[in-house]
Amino acid sequence: MNDPLTEKDCYRLFAEYGTMPHIIRHCAAVSRASYLIASELRAAGLGIDPALAGRAGLLHDMVRTEANHAERAAEIVARYDAAAADIIRVHMHYDLAKDAASMTETDVVALADRSVLEDSYVGHRKRIEFMIQRFSDNPGAVNILREKLAETSGLVASIESLLGKPMGEAARGDAVDVDRLLRRVVKPGRYIGGEVNSARKNLSFVTTRVAFCFPDLYEIGMSYTGLQIIYGLLNSMEGVCCERAFAPAADMEALMREEGIPLFTLETHSPASHADLVAFTLQYELSYTNILNMIDLAGIPPLSSGRAEGDPFVCAGGSCACNPEPLADAFDFIVIGDGEDIFPVICGLHSKWKNNGGARREFLEAIARVEGVYVPLFYEPIYDGSGKYLRHDKKLDCLPDRIRKRSVDDLDNAYYPLSPIIPVVEAVHERAVCEISRGCGRGCRFCQAGHIYRPVRKRTPERVRGIIDAQLTGTGYDEVSLLSLSVGDYPGIEPLVAGLMDDLKKRDVSLSLPSLRLDTVSPDMLARIASYKKSSLTFAPEAGTQRLRDAIRKNITEDDILAGVEKAVSIGWNRVKLYFMIGLPTETREDLDGIVSLAETIMQRARELRGKEGRGFGITVSVSNFAPKPHTPFQWARGNDEETLKEKMFYLKDRLRSVKGVNFRFHDTRVSAVEMMLSKGDRRTFAAIRRAWELGCRFDSWREHFKWELWARAFEETGARIGEDPYTDSGAPLPWDIVDTGLGKDMLLREYEKTLNFGENNIPASAPAAAERDDE
Amino acid sequence: MRTLITFMKTGRAACMSHLDLQRAMLRGLRSAGVRPVYSAGFNPHPKLSLALPLSLGFESLCEYLEVTTASPFSASIEELNRALPDGVVVAGVGMVAERSASVASLVRYAEYDIVAPNPPCGSIAEQIDSYLAQERIVAEKENRKKARTDEIDIKPMIKGFVSERRVGERARYACTLSAHAGAVLNPLLLMRSFYGFCGAPAVNDDEFIVTRTKIILAK
Numbered sequence: 001m002n003d004p005l006t007e008k009d010c011y012r013l014f015a016e017y018g019t020m021p022h023i024i025r026h027c028a029a030v031s032r033a034s035y036l037i038a039s040e041l042r043a044a045g046l047g048i049d050p051a052l053a054g055r056a057g058l059l060h061d062m063v064r065t066e067a068n069h070a071e072r073a074a075e076i077v078a079r080y081d082a083a084a085a086d087i088i089r090v091h092m093h094y095d096l097a098k099d100a101a102s103m104t105e106t107d108v109v110a111l112a113d114r115s116v117l118e119d120s121y122v123g124h125r126k127r128i129e130f131m132i133q134r135f136s137d138n139p140g141a142v143n144i145l146r147e148k149l150a151e152t153s154g155l156v157a158s159i160e161s162l163l164g165k166p167m168g169e170a171a172r173g174d175a176v177d178v179d180r181l182l183r184r185v186v187k188p189g190r191y192i193g194g195e196v197n198s199a200r201k202n203l204s205f206v207t208t209r210v211a212f213c214f215p216d217l218y219e220i221g222m223s224y225t226g227l228q229i230i231y232g233l234l235n236s237m238e239g240v241c242c243e244r245a246f247a248p249a250a251d252m253e254a255l256m257r258e259e260g261i262p263l264f265t266l267e268t269h270s271p272a273s274h275a276d277l278v279a280f281t282l283q284y285e286l287s288y289t290n291i292l293n294m295i296d297l298a299g300i301p302p303l304s305s306g307r308a309e310g311d312p313f314v315c316a317g318g319s320c321a322c323n324p325e326p327l328a329d330a331f332d333f334i335v336i337g338d339g340e341d342i343f344p345v346i347c348g349l350h351s352k353w354k355n356n357g358g359a360r361r362e363f364l365e366a367i368a369r370v371e372g373v374y375v376p377l378f379y380e381p382i383y384d385g386s387g388k389y390l391r392h393d394k395k396l397d398c399l400p401d402r403i404r405k406r407s408v409d410d411l412d413n414a415y416y417p418l419s420p421i422i423p424v425v426e427a428v429h430e431r432a433v434c435e436i437s438r439g440c441g442r443g444c445r446f447c448q449a450g451h452i453y454r455p456v457r458k459r460t461p462e463r464v465r466g467i468i469d470a471q472l473t474g475t476g477y478d479e480v481s482l483l484s485l486s487v488g489d490y491p492g493i494e495p496l497v498a499g500l501m502d503d504l505k506k507r508d509v510s511l512s513l514p515s516l517r518l519d520t521v522s523p524d525m526l527a528r529i530a531s532y533k534k535s536s537l538t539f540a541p542e543a544g545t546q547r548l549r550d551a552i553r554k555n556i557t558e559d560d561i562l563a564g565v566e567k568a569v570s571i572g573w574n575r576v577k578l579y580f581m582i583g584l585p586t587e588t589r590e591d592l593d594g595i596v597s598l599a600e601t602i603m604q605r606a607r608e609l610r611g612k613e614g615r616g617f618g619i620t621v622s623v624s625n626f627a628p629k630p631h632t633p634f635q636w637a638r639g640n641d642e643e644t645l646k647e648k649m650f651y652l653k654d655r656l657r658s659v660k661g662v663n664f665r666f667h668d669t670r671v672s673a674v675e676m677m678l679s680k681g682d683r684r685t686f687a688a689i690r691r692a693w694e695l696g697c698r699f700d701s702w703r704e705h706f707k708w709e710l711w712a713r714a715f716e717e718t719g720a721r722i723g724e725d726p727y728t729d730s731g732a733p734l735p736w737d738i739v740d741t742g743l744g745k746d747m748l749l750r751e752y753e754k755t756l757n758f759g760e761n762n763i764p765a766s767a768p769a770a771a772e773r774d775d776e
Numbered sequence: 777m778r779t780l781i782t783f784m785k786t787g788r789a790a791c792m793s794h795l796d797l798q799r800a801m802l803r804g805l806r807s808a809g810v811r812p813v814y815s816a817g818f819n820p821h822p823k824l825s826l827a828l829p830l831s832l833g834f835e836s837l838c839e840y841l842e843v844t845t846a847s848p849f850s851a852s853i854e855e856l857n858r859a860l861p862d863g864v865v866v867a868g869v870g871m872v873a874e875r876s877a878s879v880a881s882l883v884r885y886a887e888y889d890i891v892a893p894n895p896p897c898g899s900i901a902e903q904i905d906s907y908l909a910q911e912r913i914v915a916e917k918e919n920r921k922k923a924r925t926d927e928i929d930i931k932p933m934i935k936g937f938v939s940e941r942r943v944g945e946r947a948r949y950a951c952t953l954s955a956h957a958g959a960v961l962n963p964l965l966l967m968r969s970f971y972g973f974c975g976a977p978a979v980n981d982d983e984f985i986v987t988r989t990k991i992i993l994a995k
Contacts, residue, residue: 179788183833183982188791194862196804422803424792424861430799476807476859508814 005081006238007205010058019062025119031057033112033121035204036173053105054204056087096155100162121171124152174270176261185252189425190218193266197419201241207351210242211265211275215290218246222423225433230339232417240347243267247290263298272298278312282320285678286701292693304332309360322452323630323736326681328376337406340414342372372406381683392738402740411459419474431479432471434464440485445553448629452741461496481512494525523567537568540579544594551758565602569609574617582648583626583640596655603661618661625672629679630736633751639676641723645669670708673722682735687718778872779849781841789863790835807859808851813844827879836988842879886955887990888963893983895947896974900939907973915969933961
């Protein structure tokens, strides 16, 4: 017995037998309709195999241009798939079953074939009427067609009464009717799908359906490279399909709730809950209420413990998963680390489990053994009588004590999308993107990404060029961006950029280099960038004085900054952006004043250089609030409370007002206060997040949607208070210790102590970055 | 060199805005190997022009896009369609004679097919006749810049307006409206004015299903 034909096998047969493209499209449409109708009948209790109907549907007309095409196709297919061949053999001259109950896969395919005109489902009546018109000069043919019409109508009526819905709806599959909502919302293009390079998989060949859910608007999520990677990767797999769902905006959400329309995917407009795996990406803590909202909109039980056989598995991954505890109760499993290696393993296990018809718990037990997978149900946090966290107890002996982060070793051989989906609504970033390296060796002590994505891995310049070339061809984009935590640290960045710029100019494509540390850029490269496009230049000194910069290990000196500004000014830039943080450990008033004096010094230097034209130059000082993050040396630090942050912001705002040419921008201190609670949260934090969602919190990272009073109330009602932090004792266990990122806790602590004792032990200022790069 | 592309915008693609469509077209062309000429100046933009903007939510069977290229237009219809989102379907590609006027400047009228709920009672055809027989046909036009509503006479802008048929609770209309620069009449403006004239119950804009069926160009 052969394995059933895969979709790829079928397309190989098309190629081998020279099937015409329009016939392939017709076959695909018949296959889709056959699969969907068969699935409905199966759900109604008939013993029909939808995948078989789908396979036969796909191949039924593969040699349509030959005489006796049905017999001929059956002969070919019989070598691989006897059951499908039997259906194909008779599909042209077949007497349909009289009633739905006695239908077989053959009836389904014959019915679908009589309902599809060219490549779209139009229903049997329109299809046969079309044929009658075409053969109107042949009375004999018309008579036969009329008989067929009567026969088909009889069967359709029987099916409709069995299913309790019109045939058209059954053949639409499980798609929800969103069209009537689209005219009533802002930016309806967010919800239509159908983009160039989006996936169109034939579900007849799919065992594992994944709904990749991004907990923010379409235009935000479509700019996220991780989505494009996982989406492309999963859709390149046999038997797996990945669809997308985004958080609906408030107007759309209200309509969906009013009309009873669940969260749907853009590829098929079917309910997200019909996927096998509903996968969320955790990119920022302030998207957590959106996740709960999307699970609720999908109609999936909110808690992992409340899900039953038949419910999808709800899972998550992404950078915030390194502290999986705050949302642990909502997820059936959480993936820690890079997704490229682990997702195919999970999908493989899922397909196997599904084909064997296993119980829900069996799948969870199977994946809990995979390195990098955390199944929260199997790990219970233990607290002492006073509520102090002690440890996690595992429920199964065979499981590891801690979840080891998964990491891709070789980026060159890792999957990377060459044809990313092109958004139909203008997204935040619309450009070809090549991730040139992952991880950062600098070790700035506040930075989570710099710690959890270690070690540093790079793609070779050859691979980078290959990716960019293919993406530009596949998308028509006119901008390319190089992605990395620190682009300037890529070994050989200058020749890479120089070569790219020459190539790209010829194609009318521009290059953008985000996260470019100006101190890493030579004047030559800066001049090149300047000749190209004068976007804004940014520096991230993070702190105002050299003392604090050294204490947080931000290896940049005032001389570096001034030299960079000089370079920029001499080439003709007239605006520079500076990023700072307030509330860092050991910060004093002097450090705040340092921000002001640095701004003054830069303005003065620029005036000197530009002479009379000095007036046109300006800087933007953008200040954010430090929030301590798990798995960094500052994980034990207590962030400033909201009042303190606000006072500091006003102080800076006041003092910077007197510096001419400075534009001051600051982050909402209240948003930061909530962010701190969520990033250092434990399993109990879930109650507050859930309460905040119930009270109406959504899109908390959007200033206009953030609701401070509701968050304060949510924490209060669940027994906590914004600003408190139980995890500042470096001797006590931390709830996110359940994740093993590969960094020793003692190393992190040593680094933290270096900050706290800075100055006292005379640790050399600005330890050279390279020397300590591999200190893990 | 200039090329005129004829295309449809149907189904859910009606939800793409004018700007979304322009971007999709630019990328589709580039991806199919066509490189539009860029304008000179501080902020270069590709020479690409849609003959007549289509309101968000309208479908169209007949849209025109004119593109200027340095080398002869090389992409086939199939290549273009592969590089465009679902529902945006190229039907034809043709050269434009040098020195001829731009397609946008040649637009005179547009024809629309409209399906609308709650039609006025009685004979729709008769009511259209008396509506059109008015000396002035007044419609309310929103003036966003001045944040007010202006009353304008749309009579000179209506070239044709008929009712096709009544289908249950809905009626179908066809109209030919002025569409040249400076005097573009949106079919929704006409429908609102007509419903007001008949005293028919008000209908939300989103309940009119509008398809542009033709753009009529000057000879």
